[in-house]
Amino acid sequence: MRSMTIAERRARLGVRHRLAAAGRTDDVAGIARSLVVLHATDPATVFLSVAARSVRAVPAMVERALYDDRTLLRMLAMRRTMFVAPVELVPVLQFSTANALAAKQRRTYTRFIGQAGVVEDAAAFFREVEEGAHRALLARGEATGAQLGADEPRLRTQVDPAPGKSYSRPTNITTWVLVTLGCEGLIVRGRPNGSWISSQYRWSPVEAWLPGGIPAMPADDARAALAERWLRAFGPAPIGDLRWWTGWTLGEVRKALALLDVTEVDLGGTTGLVMADDLEPAAEPQPWAALLPALDPTPMGWQERDWFLGPHRPALFDRNGNIGPTVWWDGRIVGGWAQRADGEIAVRFLEDVGADARAAVDREAARMAAWYGDVRAIPRFRTPLERELTA
Structure with a gap:
């Protein structure tokens, strides 16, 4: 075994x-393809992930790829997480x-509606509201949820999803319907x-990005693809990492892998998987530094992270497993960073990395500060070190 x-x-x-200097590019869609998808639960992550991997890109270039050229599309997918995907991968x-x-x-959502006793047939009601909202959006071409609620009043139906609970509040079903669509x-x-x-x-019909809609394909072929x-971007890795990243059952993962030509490799006591034609030794890049944002797709690409994270988990993750902003040096995490209220990029090293690494990180921090400009962004999920740096 290799x-x-x-x-x-x-x-x-x-x-x-x-992340290595030789691989950086201003091709926004190309960056997304390198990572399969860009993590987008926090909208700032998409832009900052591009910033870390580009040379001279600016936020307007990401916006152009998303909304003008429409080479990228935002959608919910693996683990009910928001991603930005290249349109050909949709x-x-x-x-x-x-x-x-x-x-x-x-x-x-139909269970919530049924429990609330709003209508007699919750499933039929939900379907009818979906169809009405979709018709309204097709007529408008683009709309906010509030605008669609004016066209399809049933979107404003109020439901309490957890009656009797202190944290629950009645809510319009607008978001439920639009998320499902x-x-x-x-x-x-x-x-x-x-x-x-x-x-x-604002919402748009999918045809605004993909004329004719999303081409159909068999589910088994889609999972294999x-x-x-993922293997070409994140392999070699244990099967458990692929299962975690996709959110599929173990049976679905194994069925997908059975359609591929994969091979096992030894990862130092753990068995990893890699495409059979992808066993050539990697070219060693020049030492590199990077400041990756919270929820960046690189550290969120694996469940087992010790080989690049080391002992730094307590400072850099929240209680739900979300990673905060991280400082990287030559393939491993060595610290964290945060944007302060005055725009300064504050960095804290969690281990001794030497003068060369510190200088390289300082250059990356200056690049990141320039990318933000006048924008101030607090990560959606805050971690201990990020909070300390902005206190």
């Missing part, structure tokens, strides 16, 4: 994730993951109402 050392895995990470995500997610979301691949989140850190999106993309 062995792959931690050093080789770190080298592959630096090159394939475009059918793979839709049929490997999003269709099943849509069915699950509909069951959840999005999971079904019928509508998409478009340009936000605000700057690049805003999450108040996504597994291959």
Whole structure:
């Protein structure tokens, strides 16, 4: 069995994730493809992930790829997480993951409606409201949830999802319906109402990005295609990492892998998987530094992270497993960073890295400060070190 050392895995990470200097690019869609998808639960992450991997890109270039050229599309997919995906990958995500997610979301929301006793047939009601909202959006071409609520008044139906609980409040079903339509691949989140850190999106029919809608493909083929993309970006890795990243069952993961030509490698006592034609040793890049944002797709690409994270988890993760802003040196995490209220990028090293690394990190911090400009962005999920640096 071929062995792959931690050093080789770190080298592959630096090159394939475009973090080493030689791999950086201003091709926004190309950056997304290198990582399969960009994590987008926090809208700022998309932009800051591009910033870390680019040379001279600016936020307007990401906005152009998303909303003008429309080479990227925002959608819910793996683990019910928001991602920005290259448009050619959308059918793979839709049929490997999003269709099943849509069915699950509909069951959840119709249960809430049924428990509230709002209507006699919650499932039929939800479907009718979905169809009405979709018709209204097709007529408008683009709309906010409030605008669609004016066209389809049933969107303003109020339901308490957890009656009797202190944290629950009656809510309009607008978001439930639009999220489900999005999971079904019928509508998409478009340009936000605000700057690049805003999450108040306008909605558009999917045809605005993909004329004719999302091409159909068999679910098994879609899962195999996504597994291959992940292995080429994140492999070698244990099967458990792929299962965690996709959110699929172990049976679904194994079925997808059975359609691919994969091989096992020794990761130092753990068995990893890699595409059979991807065993060549990685070229060792020049030492590199990077400041990656909270929820960046690189550290969020694996469940087992000790080989690049080391002992720094307590400072850099919140209680729900979300990673905060991280400082990298040559393939491993060595600290954290934060943007302060005055725009300063504050860095804290969690280990001694030497003068060369500190100088390289300082240069990356200056680049990140220039990218932000006048924008101030607090991560959606705050971690201990990020809070300390901004106190």
